[in-house]
Amino acid sequence: MSAVLDVLPYLVAGWVFLVGCYGLATSRNLIHAVGCLSVCQAGTYVLLLAVGYRDKATAPVYSDIKPGSRPVVDPVVQALTLTDVVVGATVTALLLALVVQISKRHDTVDPDELSELRG
Amino acid sequence: MTRRARLWLLLAGGAGLAVLFAAACLKLPAFGGDRHPYGDRAVRASLARHTANTVSSVNFDQRAFDTLGEMTILFAAVLGCVVLLRQTRDEHRAAPEPAEVALPVRRYALIVLPVALVSGLYVVAHGQLSPGGGFQGGVVAATALHLLYLGADYRALERVRPVGRYEVGDALAASAYLVTGLAGLIGSAAFLANTILPYGTFNTLSSGGTVPLLNAAIGMEVACAVVVLLARFLDQAVEIEGEGGS
């Protein structure tokens, strides 16, 4: 059990990232592709937080526990991830705005049809 | 490139990445290990500056410059959306039709709207104490406002949401962050240094020096940014029509 758990979170992060990439490359709809990109992002969150975890520790927030009374997990990776989550959402919004623009200009959101248009 | 060739290329690249990543994972320190040198130092620095939520301390004190970068990305993304989703010359606005929403749903939206707004403000205000902060609370407060669209109709939302003011609010919040950072230069300290204000009593609302100020600035920025973003998307989805439209 513990030998598996030593690497399982990293492997799950890698799986989520790769499966998102697969969806991105095979997508037939740009809105679906943006959704897949947010799946890829989720993989990075899992990886970062897995690196910062410590067994039998709790969150480094001292509003309801006394400092030093319990071991805590790494706050640095959490700070990185939490800004990433919100900024990632606005980047998703920017990409969706691009999709709206593409559908206006080319009347399609299928990436394959788009490359045919250009060629 | 054909679909087939692309798929093979993807599979080759994905397999390579998977193998290298798995090999790297096996050499990583085991999950849940006890060695976190950066984390331990960050916690010590945060407690020295009387900030109960060490994650907020990392974001708004120890790595405040990095958060400035994140804020700039946010600002640029909103700017990009505003430019991309503006009304072009060949489009016109059709007034949204009033919607008849079932009474229980309407009542629920009107009751939860103020509760969600207050919760958003609570999450922002307690950012330096309990889990939460400007990023999370700003999104909650901005989402709460859109209950008016869900529970009533788009015209109700437009009445309480002058987009221009939220755009100004976004810019003001971004400059407030910068001004607080520049104030750190007074007293020969560095940009965004947390030295100008007293650290206060541990675990009270005014503790942490400039952390609550920067936190509030980010909260306002995120809330305004999300409102402006959603306004552009709602305009496009509900009001703006192309030439072929009715």
Next chain:
Amino acid sequence: MNGWTLAATVGLAGGLGTALWGVATGPLRRRVVAQNLSTALACPGLLLLSQAYGRPSYVDLGLVLALLGPVGTLVFARLLADELAEDPPRAWGPTWAVAGLGAATVIALCVATGPSRAMVKLLVIGALLIGGNVIASRALSGGFRGVRRG
């Protein structure tokens, strides 16, 4: 390992696993109901975890989920009103069952907390959660019938 952790593990595994299955397969009406129930099941799970870890401050997560989870379902109910009007979901059985589960969890946690400000907060979360999910279920089964465009 204590009873709270065990309850949270079992509840989250069973509840979210079922919700994931529901949202992944079947017609649209089943998927939207499963999405609604996923928030209704995750919120008690988060409250149980807060008790299991002995951290009252984690309750804020439950609060935000109880507020915004039903809002997310309202988004789908509103913007999919046309599709759902043709084939409206009928899922009052699961909705009330999950609401009962949430109520039981909140009551158990209130008993464990004892009368205090934390208990008031738990009761508010419980009310928001159950009210929100019942209303979201109502909205899915024809709450936006009068909405044509806009």
Next chain:
Amino acid sequence: MADAVIVVALLLVAASATVAVVTRDPVRQALVLAVLGVVLAVLFTVLQAPDVGLSQLAVGSALTPLLLMLTVRKVRRRGQEKGRGR
């Protein structure tokens, strides 16, 4: 044994991410992404990161689905307008 809840959350995340990718219709994918957001928030809580969990809940439960659904509606409406124009 307290690790069991971490394993459960990790497996749920892996499963819902896979489902989100193989669901090709954007509307149905938005529903799965909403569930993925909630499952991620649970994972972040068991990894003792309530701040990140809050962030994920705020973004994933209502904001991202709303953005995706509004885009779908806009794109579909354009399709209908074009269909009528011809």
